Amino acid sequence: xxxxxxxxxxxxxxxxxxxxxxxxxxxxxxxxxxxxxxxxxxxxxxxxxxxxxxxxxxxxxxxxxxxxxxxxxxxxxxxxxxxxxxxxxxxxxxxxxxxxxxxxxxxxxxxxxxxxxxxxxxxxxxxxxxxxxxxxxxxxxxxxxxxxxxxxxxxxxxxxxxxxxxxxxxxxxxxxxxxxxxxxxxxxxxxxxxxxxxxxxxxxxxxxxxxxxxxxxxxxxxxxxxxxxxxxxxxxxxxxxxxxxxxxxxxxxxxxxxxxxxxxxxxxxxxxxxxxx
Amino acid sequence: xxxxxxxxxxxxxxxxxxxxxxxxxxxxxxxxxxxxxxxxxxxxxxxxxxxxxxxxxxxxxxxxxxxxxxxxxxxxxxxxxxxxxxxxxxxxxxxxxxxxxxxxxxxxxxxxxxxxxxxxxxxxxxxxxxxxxxxxxxxxxxxxxxxxxxxxxxxxxxxxxxxxxxxxxxxxxxxxxxxxxxxxxxxxxxxxxxxxxxxxxxxxxxxxxxxxxxxxxxxxxxxxxxxxxxxxxxxxxxxxxxxxxxxxxxxxxxxxxxxxxxxxxxxxxxxxxxxxxxxxxxxxxxxxxxxxxxxxxxxxxxxxxxxxxxxxxxxxxxxxxxxxxxxxxxxxxxxxxxxxxxxxxxxxxxxxxxxxxxxxxxxxxxxxxxxxxxxxxxxxxxxxxxxxxxxxxxxxxxxxxxxxxxxxxxxxxxxxxxxxxxxxxxxxxxxxxxxxxxxxxxxxxxxxxxxxxxxxxxxxxxxx
Ligand code: HEM
Numbered sequence: 001x002x003x004x005x006x007x008x009x010x011x012x013x014x015x016x017x018x019x020x021x022x023x024x025x026x027x028x029x030x031x032x033x034x035x036x037x038x039x040x041x042x043x044x045x046x047x048x049x050x051x052x053x054x055x056x057x058x059x060x061x062x063x064x065x066x067x068x069x070x071x072x073x074x075x076x077x078x079x080x081x082x083x084x085x086x087x088x089x090x091x092x093x094x095x096x097x098x099x100x101x102x103x104x105x106x107x108x109x110x111x112x113x114x115x116x117x118x119x120x121x122x123x124x125x126x127x128x129x130x131x132x133x134x135x136x137x138x139x140x141x142x143x144x145x146x147x148x149x150x151x152x153x154x155x156x157x158x159x160x161x162x163x164x165x166x167x168x169x170x171x172x173x174x175x176x177x178x179x180x181x182x183x184x185x186x187x188x189x190x191x192x193x194x195x196x197x198x199x200x201x202x203x204x205x206x207x208x209x210x211x212x213x214x215x216x217x218x219x220x221x222x223x224x225x226x227x228x229x230x231x232x233x234x235x236x237x238x239x240x241x242x243x244x245x246x247x248x249x250x251x252x253x254x255x256x257x258x259x260x261x262x263x264x265x266x267x268x269x270x271x272x273x274x275x276x277x
Numbered sequence: 278x279x280x281x282x283x284x285x286x287x288x289x290x291x292x293x294x295x296x297x298x299x300x301x302x303x304x305x306x307x308x309x310x311x312x313x314x315x316x317x318x319x320x321x322x323x324x325x326x327x328x329x330x331x332x333x334x335x336x337x338x339x340x341x342x343x344x345x346x347x348x349x350x351x352x353x354x355x356x357x358x359x360x361x362x363x364x365x366x367x368x369x370x371x372x373x374x375x376x377x378x379x380x381x382x383x384x385x386x387x388x389x390x391x392x393x394x395x396x397x398x399x400x401x402x403x404x405x406x407x408x409x410x411x412x413x414x415x416x417x418x419x420x421x422x423x424x425x426x427x428x429x430x431x432x433x434x435x436x437x438x439x440x441x442x443x444x445x446x447x448x449x450x451x452x453x454x455x456x457x458x459x460x461x462x463x464x465x466x467x468x469x470x471x472x473x474x475x476x477x478x479x480x481x482x483x484x485x486x487x488x489x490x491x492x493x494x495x496x497x498x499x500x501x502x503x504x505x506x507x508x509x510x511x512x513x514x515x516x517x518x519x520x521x522x523x524x525x526x527x528x529x530x531x532x533x534x535x536x537x538x539x540x541x542x543x544x545x546x547x548x549x550x551x552x553x554x555x556x557x558x559x560x561x562x563x564x565x566x567x568x569x570x571x572x573x574x575x576x577x578x579x580x581x582x583x584x585x586x587x588x589x590x591x592x593x594x595x596x597x598x599x600x601x602x603x604x605x606x607x608x609x610x611x612x613x614x615x616x617x618x619x620x621x622x623x624x625x626x627x628x629x630x631x632x633x634x635x636x637x638x639x640x641x642x643x644x645x646x647x648x649x650x651x652x653x654x655x656x657x658x659x660x661x662x663x664x665x666x667x668x669x670x671x672x673x674x675x676x677x678x679x680x681x682x683x684x685x686x687x688x689x690x691x692x693x694x695x696x697x698x699x700x701x702x703x704x705x706x707x708x709x710x711x712x713x714x715x716x717x718x719x720x721x722x723x724x725x726x727x728x729x730x731x732x733x734x735x736x737x738x739x740x741x
Contacts (some may be wrong), residue, residue: 032622124519128524128545173714183725190693197689201682210546210584212557212670213478214678215469217356219324229317233310240306241721 003057004121006050007076011114015045021099028174033096036061037087040103044083047110048225051080053125063125068139071267072121077111077139081147082106085191089151093184095176101154136207142199142224146259148192149231153256155185156249182244185252193231200224223262230255303374305366312368316603319364323355329496337557347534369466380456384565387449394433394444398719399701404728405717406423406735414441414706415715419736421702429700439706446699452721454695457688461681468677478673479604483509484564484664490530492669503669504552510540525561527665543667553671561668563619565606569659571637573601575650598652599627610638617641620658697721702732714738 001004005069020036025028054067054076067073086102113119176184203221204214213223237243243251291515293301302308329336329351333642335344351358359665388497399405410417418434418441425432428447479501481493492501507529514525526544530537531551543549565588573582573595582595591602602624619639638644639655686718703715716734720727 058688061600125519125521125523128522132546133526179725187726194686194693199684201686204681206680208675209548210557212555212668212672213558214675217323217328222320222324226317226320229313233313233317235609236306236310236313241310245675252662 001049001053003050003053006053007110008114010046010050010079011044011107011110013039013046014083015042017099017108018103018107021097021103025097025100025174030096030174033099033262035092036099036103037096038107039222040083040099041087043106044080044087045075045079047083051076057277058123061123062123063123065126066136066139067123068135068245069126070120070124070131072119073223074143075109075119078141078146078150079106079110079113081143082109082150085151085188085255087146089147089188093176093180095132095180095184097174098155098158098176100152101157105150105154129210132210133207134202134209138199138202141202142194145192145194145196146263148190148195149227149252149256149259152185152188152192152252155181155188156252156256158208159246164210169254178245185249186238189231189234189252189255193228196224196228196231200228219243219265223258223266227255227258227262230258230263282431286603293695299372300652304378306375309368309375311370316364316368318458319361322352325357326352329354341598341630348675365466376456376459383452383456387452392433392446394699394701396701396703397441399444399455399699400703400715401715402701402717402719404724404731405715406731407713407715408735408739409707409712410712410739412711412712413710414439414712416706417632417712418443418704421704421714424738425702427528429698435634436611441704443702443704446697448695448697451691451695452697454688454691457684458692459688461684461688463681464677464684465681468674468679468681471674472672472675473674475722476674477670479669480559480669481507481669482563482664483507483527483667485509486513487664501669503554504533505538507556507667508532509536509665512665514561514663525558525665527558527667529556553673555668555670555671555672557668558665559668562666563606563665564662566659566662569603570657570728572655572657574646574655576646576649577651587728593624594652596651597628598650599625601625604634607636610636612638614635615622615643621659623654625650634732654693696723697732698727 017036017040020039022031024032024036024277049152051067054073058065058067068077082102083106086099089102090096090099114121124266162178162181175181200221203224210212220223230251234248234255237251238248324346324352327334330338332344335353337349339347350360355361363718392580418436418584420730422432422434422443425443425445430447431445433444444706476493479494480488481492483489486509488506489504490503492503493499494501509527509529511527511528512525515523517523524544526542526543528540529549530540531549532538541549543556545558556628568585568587570583574580574582575582575595586592586603588605591600592665594601604624606624607620607622610617617636618640620636623635623637624632625635635645635648635654637654639656639659640698642655643653645688660720698720700716700718703714705713705715716731717736718727
């Protein structure tokens, strides 16, 4: 088995998990979402195997670096972080139906990595500036942050789907209570915020050790700061101004758009030190 | 809660003086939110508009009208623009004023005179759970007291005839978390300010063998004289088989008053720090070599004469064709808009006639034949020599910034994952050997998490 096989397998299994979750939501079958969870865990294992194998393969090729060096690898890792975070949430809160809002994200990221013609899956050597242990700390923390925001985004959608008064016959009757949705979204934002904070900080410390400046206002840095500010606004609105429900969900959605722009937009639209590829 | 108390106080006082109004303006969280929104939105501008370019670049990209607007608002250097800095200053004042205003309240909560609790309040909580247990009140309350004091903290116990209430709490101090977050942001900004006032970021280019004590500020070409000199003894670059650079390093010697102090290699990501000055490996390139071997080819019969020359040296061309002077080296030779790479520049002074310049690109040995002179000059060989590009920085604010980083992480951790929690257990007799147990709790954040905790406690206690 090699890494590309394991990762293709993971893509396929994640697709299956999404289908089960969506099925359980559409047909109100709790058992399907239980199945979806088990399949998701399988996909996660395959995803993990793929990442480890790729790491080993890069050493065999003589490049020897952690698999976080280009767009392909970062998307694969993004799927991994969203998957592990969601698995943790489902185990902790025991609300399985909400997987319908998280599993498609896991699948889409890894599918985009393998299918997009712009993204090369080749293992390539690292330029000197990227050779640092800070790279690993920086990438892992940033992506845990992004994962938190992605799951928060998925949960925020529930505000727009769940009807105000849910009758027993409603398609959405199985969705968690409003308090639970609120709590879940908030917990995910908080998780994302903590890790984005650490991610920005490790990036700054790394930049300081590589270039002698912890902050240069390059587009990627600036956009990560903008993202950070949006979520800081989210928290102040919630805690100090008592915002809740749809209004706050909009802020969370806006924040996730900022995440997406930081992640993709900066690479494709703007230019700077960070552009991979 | 705090918000409401403050509002009430302010409403009572009708006629406010101007300083009071200013204080009030900076005390509002609305201001915080608005400022953060404006900062987030305007920050986008600098990622879209070219930063620190030259006027022709802007005119080329945006035209005269837009360039005028860019100039008015300093959008070409917007993160240093007066209005952007003003926003940051407003934010700082906002944090300071709000913290002063609230800290006295929070302080009283963190260090209360006496911890009291109101059982009725806990009985009405939404997360109250009630179970029946087949044991008497006395033994249950002893069990639970042990449980609470082990899991939470000191227990306050009130016993009545047929019932007992217990209360325990932990994490009062965690209410300080937000203040740590806000203080850390101030610390960061103070560090950044110190860095921009007393630090610098400069560039120094050294050929192998060259020594210098003067670097140049990147944008303004301002010279910065260091307390010591740096000599580049050697530069090395390694490539991957794909042709991309794998690693480059410079061997540097630090020299003070003519004494070589120490010698060290620096690589990308592995700088040298000395006397508060940081020296980073930033870039490299080909430097002007000391000597060059040229071929002089007689075009009529292809006969070659070779000669080793130093830069600046002038020699006689064969056949009495005049003089040739090797003037210098160009890393990027531009020929009719094409970059022909490394090249040398020479000057030919014919016996009779005006002197003229010729370009000798290294990669195109036949280039000088196009001139159709009697003798063509070709670069045969030269000793490859590099220059190293060093970034020289000084930042006396860095330790404030790093302390701010650490405090920010700790503060966020406390704020997000720790809370002030109070637990309440009531045991009431509901028969000879039966008791009704009610459990509830409060927290200053994460109510849903509290609910789950209460439910978990209920299952643990039932199993006892
Ligand atoms: C970006 C710069 C920030 C500014 C200018 C700012 C400003 C403020 C201000 C003025 C208040 C109200 C006064 C107070 O209670 O001290 C406040 C409250 C608060 N801020 Fe921030 N803040 C910032 C960042 C953050 C961050 C990153 C967090 C995340 C941990 C945070 C968490 C909070 C919380 C939890 C409160 C409510 C305090 C309470 O419960 O009383 N703030 N902020």
